[in-house]
Amino acid sequence: MSAMDTDEVSVVLPSTTQSGLSLSLHPLPILNVSEHLTRLKLQRNKPEPFVLGALLGTQNGREVEIVNTFELAIVDDSNDLVDHEFLVSRRDQYKQVFPSLEFIGWYTVAPRPTARHIALHEQFTGYCSTPLLLMLTPTLALVSSADVNAQTLPFKAYEPTIELRDRKSRSVYIEVPYNVETGEAERIAVDWTARGGGSGTSLESHLQTQRSAVKMLHERILVLVKYVTDVIAGQARPDHAILRSLAALAASLPASENKYFREEFDTEYEDVQLTAYLSSLTKSSNILNDLVDKHILMTAGKEERGGPRRRMGRQGAPGDWDRFH
Template sequence: MNAMDTDELSVVLPSTTTSGLSLSLHPLPILNISEHLTRLKLQTNSPSPFVLGALLGTQNGREVEIVNTFELAIEGTGELVDHGFLVSRRDQYKQVFPSLEFIGWYTVAPHPTARHVVLHEQASLFTGYCSTPLLLLLQPNVNAISMSINAQALPFKAYEPSIEMRDRKSRSVFIEASYNVETGEAERIAVDWTARGGGSGTSLESHLQTQRSAVKMLHERILVLVKYVTDVISGQAKKDHVTLRALTALIASLPATENKAFRTEFDTEYEDVQLTAFLSSLTKSANILNDLVDKHIVLTTGRDERGPGGRRRGIGRQGTIPGDWDRHH
């Protein structure tokens, strides 16, 4: 196969051709696509399942931001997209994020092939929702960092569709587009939270792992003791009276937790603790209620000392209030 044949088979233009697209990739699409691939691998038990999804973002001229993604449903066993699902999911995202538009699609492959050109050229597929849909490719099993224009440690490449004229014939091709990873403050916090395993969930997971290790170690030691006693009974191990006395004392202490008197004492202790907590809460509530009653009395007394016109009722001549003075004179 000569160079020309290789050139004709390639659906990606040489690196000397630049797209001029200013592309920004946010962390959420990276996480979503990686999770999509991992989940399909486990579900289908296949090392290379068919992954297909939509890209959501914003576009202002030649400036494009990929902000979010969602998976696409496939009809049957082929590679035809369920358009009803696509439109429904796109409209749902538009209701929550009105600024996001359908700007392309993503899949998993080492590099674009004629298969991806066929997907792109399906008139009722992506071009029906976006005039120039971008292709974001996740490249699994990339051992070395590429020296291409996307020379970074992420196994992602972005491509812009284009048309090439060759031998007076046109064909659909892709141009590799450089991109920058852009994160906002909220995204940095979310990514850090995810990397740490989910914030407080990490502490719980660490605690459970510690408990599991402790139980596992205890189980292994119990098996050692059981094996030793079994070997002593069968005569395969030497009888050690110190070890056996310690083992007897340990076994004798175990039923204490199942003793009826112990359970009664434990329940009494627990009820006392609960009662103390309840009394503490009740005392706090009584103090709050007492303050509220005092404030109510102050406000009520202030209203009673004012007349109908809102003026404070004072003392008239001869120690009578104005109303009594008018009645007597």
């Protein structure tokens, strides 16, 4: 990332230049890019990992909407070479589920666009004539706190263009203002996510209750152990009623320290775990079987009648074929 900090010539045109593009940004790309950056930071233990992904959306003339994203892979870190085979595969997969979404650009994380991003931009022109750049700029949050008029979201969008300087042309970017477009379903989903999800909140409350109960039980056990220790050491007066209750409580506990009990317990525990694993494998096999059946059903219609399967049947049973013909 050092090259990004040493570029002297800016690749972004002055703010006086207007692009005229009407851009709408949906909440899902914002969440996806932020999650991508956070996950890479934790996985690679780097403060500024290289983040790269594709933007999916719709475009009608000069009106563009960024609706979804997916991550991209790099095959050569030294040259920032994008894995185009993976890009095409993922794009086609999304196209099957969301036919209206097209590849409209890419995203990354950096303070500002540089020559490195121009080089990356050239790799995406084969999928879109003017691929947009959505950039997450974490430092923008600090600037926004000082400037009331600044955008609160640490995102900036850029449109590529060509600049003529000294009779030479070069690729540059124009910053594009955007609006956050939120549908009713997205608003509910974002609100649910911001609150941690209904199931997550319930689970957290349940675990807190369990923790408090276990902590209280542990403290009371320590009191009983100290009392017995003090009685044995002659530092406390023995109360036979309490000692009988403690003896009955200890006798009711399972003999976990007994050798035969431990062997039987381990055997039963392993049997239960094995049953659970077999159940999980059976369920996975059923799901896989359903997927195979659906795949066969979808591809069967594409085969020509009298195609390979029928011909294989004739070749596999020459006697039957000759008998009937």
